Amino acid sequence: MSDFKEKMNEYISFTEDNLRKYNAYSESMAAQKHLIEAMNYSLEAGGKRIRPVLVYAFCNALGCDYRKAAAPAAAMEMIHTFSLIHDDLPAMDNDDFRRGKPSCHKAFGEALAILAGDALCMLPFEVIADDKSLTADQKIRLVSCLAKGAGREGMGAGQVIDMENEERTDVDEANLRNMYHHKTGQLIAVSCMMGCICAGADEEKIRAAADYGFKLGLAFQIIDDILDVTSTTEELGKPVGSDEEENKTTFVTLYGVEKAQEIANDITEEALACLDIFGNDPFLVQLTEMLLKRKN
């Protein structure tokens, strides 16, 4: 196995161990057993674990033991999972499947899915606040970044733009970029910043990590747009062609597959340039390239 793959597997397995630990069920919680089951169902549904991997990778690139970032890394995956559970709800995107499995509300009912999402909004802050290896100042900075990145100025704004775009026929590139910046870019950028904060990095590095994250998030979304027309349902784990069916404006509907791929390549190059200050850390470089070339 390559060094990259080995490190990747180590990060993912450390994340999954921690998610299980932080959301463990104990007998004193019998009354809320189903809530914790619903939370774990969605936390265990897999996915690429990109956000925690980025937290670790930036921490590690700065010469710090990545395990110090256990709490914020798990927190990012919880917040991401919460957003997927609520996005899939009938009143939102109304998706019955997520990563090839019934979505949370299909498996547990709508009310419990809403509550599981809500509980996954709270647990990240508890996990960060109760962590023993970070200082109070670090933890407060992490809490602030996470709340802003997921809230009304971050991901929350992206979700509203996405929702309101469904009613619009005049969505242009600027709108789309703004939506992706908020909906995907914010949590990716916060993940990168968090790794730096755990490593005690200076402001210049934290800013560079955020820049990288926003660019990576944008490229990631454009590639999602491309995969929706070029992939298969099997590869993707969800129905392809859904953007066209829903009349969604994407980089592909605006520019076609080829041009969209060029744009994604250019933005990926810009993201890679942000890694200069991190000594072009080999793991981060390979991760960036892997995400650009992904098939799902």
Next chain:
Amino acid sequence: MSDFKEKMNEYISFTEDNLRKYNAYSESMAAQKHLIEAMNYSLEAGGKRIRPVLVYAFCNALGCDYRKAAAPAAAMEMIHTFSLIHDDLPAMDNDDFRRGKPSCHKAFGEALAILAGDALCMLPFEVIADDKSLTADQKIRLVSCLAKGAGREGMGAGQVIDMENEERTDVDEANLRNMYHHKTGQLIAVSCMMGCICAGADEEKIRAAADYGFKLGLAFQIIDDILDVTSTTEELGKPVGSDEEENKTTFVTLYGVEKAQEIANDITEEALACLDIFGNDPFLVQLTEMLLKRKN
């Protein structure tokens, strides 16, 4: 105006000013204008503001300027508001009205109501983390208390117990007490603890404040049960008799109005006893009595 009423008005108006300030809209947020409107709609819907008042009252009872607790007090009202927005959703309690006004999803649609609730989960943590008058240690303690009180071991558990009780015919007093302890008691107890934390209180006082809060929360819920059968829709601002209609088990269905009132009186006495360590602060004593004798 009595000293009590004057102080009460001061606390409520300071809370409402801060809610407006913390959720202010600026032109850079044009894309998420409707999200912020939906959040403010529910934040401004009024209510008793009991949670922020308790934060201030405990801070003040310990000889500390209550304005130091501006951030956690607003945070408690935001979390409470988020829980009401999600509770009212069609998949949850399906309530079209809240405090005499259309509920958030009736006014803004279901998707935006879900997102407004979600954003009101994040803003409290941002507001606490970015506060300038508390220490990092105080802020981390506040974040931890809030996340636990609202999450899977706190209010979240209470909501699941409440939901699952709808399917049960064997709800007894122990179950009901457990549900009220989590669903209402937790956030009330956290409010009382927060006031103490802001004032730099010792652990003994923080524990006494939590005890008081749990008892007050339980008495508060039992009185809710009573008002549902003895009040009018006008006084209550929501339909009366809904517990019976929904076949809900309450202290009234278990014991009748008179016995339920006795239980509420006894628990209120126990709550008052917890105030001993706070020198039986007159404002807190009057607040407790006011809540016991309330008509809505």
